[in-house]
Amino acid sequence: MPRIKVLHVITRLQAGAGGNTLLSAQGMDPGRYEVWIAGVPGGDLWERARAAGVRTAEIPGFRHTLTPADLLVLWRLVRLVRRERFTVVHTHSAKGGFLGRIAARLCHTPVVVHTIHGLSFHPYQSRPRRTLYRCLERATRRFTHRFLAVAPRVAEQAVAERLAPPGRVHVVPSAVDLAHIPERFDPLARRVLGVPRDTALVGTVGRLDAQKAPLDFVRMAAALQAGRPDTAFVMIGDGPLRDDVRRLAAELDVQVVLTGDRADADWLVAGLDAFVITSLYEGLGRALTEALAAARPVVATAVNGVPDLVEHGATGLLVAPADPDGAARAVTWLLDHPREAAEMGRQGRRRVRATFAPQTMCAAVDACYRDLLGLPPP
Template identity: 80%
Template sequence: MRNGTLAPAVRRPRPHVTSWPASPRRVVPAAVLPTAPAPSRIKVLHVITRLQAGAGGNTLLCATGMDPGRYDVWIAGAPGGELWAAARDAGLHTVELPGLKHTLGPADALVLWHLVRLVRRERFTVVHTHSAKGGFLGRVAARVCRTPVVVHTFHGLSFHPYQSRTRRVLYRWLERSTRRLAHHYLAVAPRVAQEAVSERLAPPGRVRVVPSAVDLGHIPAQFDPPARRVLGVPRATALVGTVGRIDAQKAPLDFVRMAAALRADHPGTAFVMVGDGPLAAEVRRLAADLGVEVILTGHRPDASWLVSGLDIYVGTSLYEGLGRALTEALACARPAVATAVNGVPDLVEHGATGLLTAPADPEGAARAVGWLLDHPAAAAEMGRRGRARVRAAFGPHAMCAAVDACYRDLLGLPLPPPGR
């Protein structure tokens, strides 16, 4: 204040924030220039318990979809599984860790030692872990070796109400004990991210949703008659099916019970299960006891194509991060009924992209399937909406771009130019 009047405000210069400048265009064609040195690549190690099923397929798509000019990608996990050959064929470095199994045991000390040796020898810039067991061992090895960037993906919670109390306590401890050992977390669905924070498996504000991708290039966009002929069911017969490993998680016996309940009102319906697993013999016995015929195809490498031959897809899982087979079914516009577990309601919106039922409720699933059979126009519209949702947001390009953005952010690197 000067002489009783307010002094004019001092205008301070505002800080000037700019992005990293774009590279200038070459003044000479690259063909006539001397050879430039190859740029250094960022070494990334994915650690996963088992390279199979939904989490394994998601990890493989993530690894193969990254820019090979920028990233040198490795995968380490338990021996066995149908995806190791595909990983090697794609040019990835693969390390099968002897002694690594799904559950904790004394051999894991040796597995951790092998992992520490690998990370220390190869000097990875990024260690990206998956699943509870692989996530625990991978994050501990990364901390021991002082890896600059550690990322963990939640493909679904590793503990659930259908496990024994001992296993639930063990897996919750595994996840919580390493929650501070990752710099950032990814989740395959919003509800999976919410559950991870609510269960204190990840710090608040450190989880980014990256939808689990499927390879849309191998999935028809609609019903495919050749797939139906391979399944051996006439087109005039309603075909209800499921795809996946026949194990406790997928609750295949509930699918058989659903089929038996549905036959009471829809006796002409046929049923098929694409896949194999430890409960296949029990499925056959229960189907015989209930007097319902269920076609079991066994393991099929073309399962993502065969799903396009179904009239209705049914998922009876007791727990599921998102559901790879379910995503593939929606991608080819198949009307779907699925259990409302974990991230599934983020994909199947009741009455819009499919119908939801409670887990362990085969009668409820039968009623939902019967409703779709009785309302074919509404079922077809749900299939079309499901296809639009999946094909807009669940392609490998979108997933890999999001993972690349996460790595770049943690490493302080600029984003690529638009359109690249």
């Protein structure tokens, strides 16, 4: 039997959606599937995909924002899908989902799957932009045979917003590469960051952009340090708000170490006493999942799919978005109650390692493809 050709379409192979896509592509049985990824080239994940034997197709001009150049991107996708005659086109996130599903429709692709990593519109956008993205998502839902959502709340939101019909949305948690994540605190990671063992270390991982609200992390750090001056702070990642983060930290007189992007971010997290995300919106939170896998006590904003991952008081603490003082109080509680914090970390580790293994996700994706193609289970 010839291998099933699958094309993943994503704007850029980075961050949470990119990591999910790469694990999906790598984890499928190479004897059964020939897997491709189409997107803008560049970055560590793109090179890892190529090194792992995943076929890659470069789509120049593929960006997150809508531009007139998208017509050229669509033409390139159509040409690729038509030439390679993929059996499955699997799209990811808003822009990749919109253009990828149109291309698949124009080429009469037998199976079209779309993964919802999070909603493309949110209250922090202007109303015209929010309306536009909602309309585009709704317009392409009829081109889709199956929707996969990374968390139950994300699935519920997609149905409520009429982005997907209820019977066609399946929840498939976004996996993380557990083999490279320590299962417990690692003091060596602290030494790499230059933090003494007797200093509390609070950190985050993520792109320094509006979604992740890095300025709220700085405000949280300043509020926390006022009561606990023996605390150090680290932000792992880079992005357009890097200079704003530096300026605000100087203005508030709080020292925050900015490491930039680090390939070993998942390991460095194992050296934290508390992990914090201040995101305004978040499908699930890949870095959050990795922190829980490393048994780190976490504080996270209760947005979108995050409460599906963090059970308040059991696997971490939830706070409202845009409330840095509330986040500071939650982190202070964790640092003041190390025994309870450690137990939350252990509970989080058990939950993530039981649910978010790549093999589990890939088995669910394989079952999805087989079901839509009318193939029996292996």
